[in-house]
Amino acid sequence: MLNQPAYRGASVLVAGPDFGTGSSREHAVWALRDFGFAVIFSPRFADIFRGNAGKQGLLTGVVSETDIERMWAVIEAHPGVQITVDLEAREAVIADMRVPFEIDDYTRWRLLEGLDDIGLTLRNEDKIAAYEARRESWRPRTLPVPPLPAQ
Secondary structure (H helix, E strand, O other): OOOOHHHOOOOEEEOOOOEOOOOOOHHHHHHHHHHOOOEEEEOOEOHHHHHHHHHOOOEEEEOOHHHHHHHHHHHHHOOOOOEEEEOOOOEEEEOOEEEEOEOOHHHHHHHHHOOOHHHHHHOOHHHHHHHHHHOOOOOOOOOOOOOOOOO
């Protein structure tokens, strides 16, 4: 399907149930992102896959099976149809159909802010630097190495 000209360059994948099952490793998310996907809609996702996806900026929206079927019908009738995703409103628009999707509040916030784990840590960079400046004990020390015995 993805090799057909109408679907080349697609950034939204409308998938069947249990997407990501058996693909919990981060490599699965990297492959999808490398292919160009920014959003995946499915009735269910494997938990670990969904967690990894959110951390890497891939939106995984849970959509009812009925709505997935309706989306597929539109896609089949109009290959290459545009899907607009509104993360703030938690809805996708395809043709004249509005489709609500579920996403947890924390992942939604991270995606809206463009934050990955490093970005979250760097939000506290000043506090981390101040802490490190006060504490010398955290710094590694190089200890003298005794000479090897002569043979």
